[in-house]
Amino acid sequence: MLLDTQANDALAAVDRALAEKPHKEGHTFSAAAQSLCVVRDSLSAREKDDPLRRHWLGHINAVISVILAGHFPLGSVPWDEIAKARDWLADFAAAVSATPDRKG
C-alpha cells in the first residue's frame, strides 16, 4: 500500500474518533493506533538516512503519542490535543501526497 493511502486511512480513523468522541471504549482509538503504526512501520522499514523520512518518522511518532492519550487518558480525554494531532497528521498526509514518490 502506498504511504499516502496509509496516511489517509490513519487520518480517517482519527477523524472517526474525533467525530464519535468514544467514551471508555477501545475500538475507535485502537483502530486509529493500529493504522498509525502501519504508517510508522512503513517509514521505519525504509532508508532512514534520508532526512525527510526521518523527519516524517518523528512527526508520525508524535501523532501516535498524542492519540494514545485519547486511548489511555489521565483523567478526561484531551480532545483539544487530539484535534491538534489530527491536523498534524493531515499535514503529513498532504506532504506525502505532494512528494513525487508517494511511497515517501
Added chain:
Amino acid sequence: MKKLRQTLSETVSGFLNDWSLPRQMAGLDPLSKAAESMTSRTLRPRLEQADTVGTSICPFCAVGCGQLVYAKNGRPIHIEGDPRSPVNQGTLCPKGASTLGVLLSPQRINTVLYRAPHASDWEEKPLDWAMERIAHLTKQVRDDSFVETLPDGRVVNHTIGMGSLGGATLDNEENYLIKKLFGGGLGMVNIENQARI
C-alpha cells in the same frame, strides 16, 4: 562361615552396647549420653561445614523476614530464619522455609536461551552475544519510535515503542538503575512493576 558367624556376633553385641534403650531404662537422662549411638556419636551439625554465613531477607512476600544463609564453597547448604530479627525471631513460613529448595531447584536454568523469530524451539546462546543483541534491538526500537517534540515545539523526549515490566521482586538498587537507564537515559515511559498489581 565361622568368620561370618563371628562378625555377626560382634555386630549383635556391638548393637546391644550401642542401643540406647537399656541405658535410658537404667535411669540415665534420655536427652544426653544415654541417647548416644555409634552413628550419632560421629554426627556433627551440618552448619559446622559452612565456610560462610550471611544475612539475607526472605525473597517471597513483603513481611521481610530475616534469614541466615549458610554456604560451603559458594554453594548453599542451609537457610533458616534469623533469630535476631524482630520481624520473624527465627521463624519462617512454608515458602520462606523452602528458600534453599528454590536456590537448588532442579528446574533452575543456568544458561541463556534464545528463540529466533518463528522458531519452534529454544537454543542456547552465550551471554555476551545476547547482551550485544539486546542492546542493538533496544537502540533500534528507540531510534525508530523516539519523539523529541510535538510539531508545535513542546518537548516530549520519550519513546512508547518499548516497555519494561518488573521490579517488586528485585532490589532497590536494581529498580533505581532500571528507572535511571530506561527512563532517565533512554526516555522510556512504559516502566511498570507488580506494585500496580
Added chain:
Amino acid sequence: MALWDLENADCIVVMGSNMAENHPVGFRFVVEAQRRGATVIHVDPRFTRTSALANIHAPIRSGTDIAFLGGIIHHILENDLWFRDFVLAYTNIANIIENGYQDPEETGGVFSGFNADTGSYKQDTWQYKGKIVPSSISEHRVPTRDKAKGGDFEAMTEGPPPTDPTLQNPNCVYQIMRRHYARYTPEMVERVTGCSRDTFLAVANALTRNAGRERTGAFCYAVGWTHHTVGVQIIRAAAIIQGLLGNIGRPGGGILALRGHASIQGSTDIPTLYNMLPTYLPQPNVFNEHGTLQSYLDSETPTTGWWANMPKYVVSLLKAWYGESARRDNEWGYQFIPKLTGDASQLPMTLSMLDGVMKGQFILGQNPVVGAVNSDLVERGMAKLDWLVVRDFAMTETANFWQKGRLVQRGELRPDDIGTEVFFLPSSLAGEKEGTVTNTSRLVQWHDAVLEPPGDSRSDLWFIYHLGKRLKQLYADSSEPRDAGIQALTWTYPERGKRAEPDAEAVLREINGYTVADRKQIPSYLQLKDDGSTACGGWMYCGVYPADGRNLARSRIPDATGGPGSHAGWAFSWPSNRRTLYNRASADLDGKPWSERKKMVWWDEAAGSWTGNDVPDFVASKRPDYRPDWPTHPHGMDALGGDDPFIMEADGKCQLFVPSGLKDGPLPTHYEPVESPVRNAMYDQQFNPAAKLWTRPGNELHAPEDPRFPYVFTTYRLTELHCGGVISRVTPHTAELQPEAFVEISPELARELGIRHLGWTVLSTLRGDIEARAMVTERMRPFRIGDRTVHQVGMPWVFGWEGYTSGDIANVLLAITGDANTSIHSTKAVTCALRPGRLAGPGGATHAA
C-alpha cells in the same frame, strides 16, 4: 505502621486480606495482640485460617467493602463515637467546602463536577471554600495556581482555610459526611453486603470500644482492597474511620498495607512505575505546565506543608542522574526526563502491544501471562512484539508462550506464526547477590551475597548496568540532541570480581545522596539543596547511608526486652529511620501523650524539642503552640501550626474529606463492581463512573445482572504458592503441598449444579474458559442479597503450565479494567458462569464430570 506495632493494638480488623495464610509470619503480631486481649476481626467473603483465628468473622459479598466501612462511619457519626479532641484538632472535619459541592445523595450517585461525556470529574467544587488545595502526585493533582498566578483561588499561604468549629455550617465536612453516609444504616449494610446486621454491629462496636485516649485499633489490608475499580476509595474509607477514631500516628493504630513481594514497597518508592520519579516526585506531562523546569516546579510544588521542599529533591535527583551535564543553564538536565502523554501503566501496555505501538518488552522477574488479567490478551500482545527479554531463574509462562501458550495449545496460532524474538536470561537470586529490599513497613534491609550464582545467572543489577554500558557506547558518537540524555547519564559504578558485578553499595550511596563538591555522604534530606550542590537519587531514602562505611540497612540491633519496641537499631526505615508516620498525632495539642498507655513521641519543654520512643515526624524544635504568622504569607512548614501533625498535606490536617488528589470523588461511595449480579441498592449509578474501562474485542464486559454469568468470581493465592511467579511451583517442597489447581464452591451451589467434590468444572467469561477440579467446601457461603441468593466462587490464581504443580490460569477469566486513580486491575469481584464437566480439546474431555 511497623508490623510489630500491631502487638500494641486493642482491636485489629483484617479486611481485604487473608493474612494468616498469605503473610503468616506477620500474622504472629496479630496473634500476640489477641493474646494480650485485643479483639481480632476478619471481614472477608471466605472463611479462611484468618477467620478461624479471629474473634469475629464477618462475611461480605466481594466488592461491597465501602458499604460495610461506610456503615461503620455512619455508626460512629450518628452515635457520637468519634475521638472529639483528636478529630477537631487534627482533621479537616470543621473545614467548609465550596458552595457548589453536591453529594451523590442529591444527584443520583455522582459528585458535582462530573462530566458524563468524558466519564471524569473536575475537582473545583470539592475545594475548601475560596481556596485551592494542592496535592502531591502528578497524575492526580490540582496544580498550584492561585490568585497571585492569575488563578481564581486564594493560596494556602494567605491564611487558614475557613472552618466552623461548632460544626453547624451545612457545608462543613462533618455535616457533609453525615448526609453522605445517612443511608449506610446497619439494615442497608446487610442488604448490600449480605453480612447480618448483628455481625456488622459487633464489628462496629469492637472498633469504637477500642478507641480514644487509652485504646487504639488497626486495619490490615492487601490486594483484596486494591483490586477493585474503587480500590483507593476502599482504603480511604478505612482512613476516615481511623481518623475519626484517632487511630493514626499512635501505637497500635494505623492502616497496614500487607504487600506481596519482597521489595514491592521499594519498587514503589524507588519506582519502576511510569508516573513517578524516585520517591514520589511527579513524572512530567506534556499536557501540563511542565515545559520548563521552572514551570514544572511552580505548578507541582505545593506552597505549604513539607512538599514545599520539592524543588530541592528534584534538582538533587537531576544532579544524581546527569552529574556534570546537569547545569543551571540547561535546567539541570530536566529536558532529558521523558514526559508523559497518557496512562503508561501495565493495562495500557498490554493494549499497546496488541495495537502494534509497542515493539519490545523487558520482563524482569514478573510473569504477566499468569499474573496479569486477561491472560489470552497478554499472549496475543506478546505475539505481536518484535522482541521480548525475560529475566528469571526458571522457565515462565511468559517466556515460552510462543511454544506452550494457550493460543498455541488451542491451535489458534502456531509457533511459526509468531515472529517474536525471545531471550531468556537466567537471573541470580537473593543470597547470590547483595542489595536492599524494603518491606511492607518501609523497613530497608540489606542482604548479603554469600553464594556463587550458577552458570550464566546474573543479578538484575549486572544486567541493567552492563546493558547501560553497551548502550552508552552505542550512542557515544551521536550528535543528535535526542541522545544527549543517555550520553549525560552518570553510569560509573565500581565493578567487582570475575563477573564484573557492579557494586550495589555504590548505588545505595547514590540513592542516599552526596555533596557534589567533595562527594561526602549526606546524613539527612534536610541538607538537600536546589542549587546543584547536592545529588540525591531518592530523597526519602536519604539517611540510609549517612556517612562513609555506615550502611544503616545493614544494622542488626534489635531492642532488648523491655526496650521502646521501635527497634530503631534494626535496619533503616524511611524517612529518617522513623517507624510510625505522623507520630506527632500520638501527643495531644499541648504535646503530651494522649495517655501513658499509648505514648510514642512528646514535646520536651526543657530541651525545647520533640522526643520519645520513635523519631518524631515533625520539625524537631517546633513548639506545640506555634502558630503561622499569616501576615508574612508563610511558606512550607512555617504555614503549619505546632499542632498540625499531617505535614505532607498542604494544611497539616488528616483529610477526612479530600479536596484534591482523587479522580473519583472526595468521599468513598458504594458502587457495585463493574460486573455484578445485582443492581446498586444505594444509588442509580451502578458502578464507579470514573473507572478505567477499555471494551474492545477480547475484552468484553458482562453487563450488570447478565443471566449468563450469575456467579461472583474472586481470586486469591495460597500459603504454599507465591503469586504468578514460578518460584514456588518449581520448588519441590512447596509444589508438593499444592499439587493442582482447584475452584472453591459452596455445598449449596454444588448441589444446585450437580458438581461433585473433586469433580471437574468449567468456568467461563466473555474473556475465556478454563477448567479446574471442584473443592466443595463450607468455607464458601451463599449470600442473601435483598430477596435473592448470590453464590460466590473462588480460585487461586497462582497456577500455570510450568513447574511441578500446574493448572489453568484463573486470570484468563478476568477483563482489563482499572481503578479510577491507580489503574490497578480488578480481580476480586467479577461475574462468571460455571458448569460441571471439562473443556473440549487437548487435556479436556467434553463431557466427563
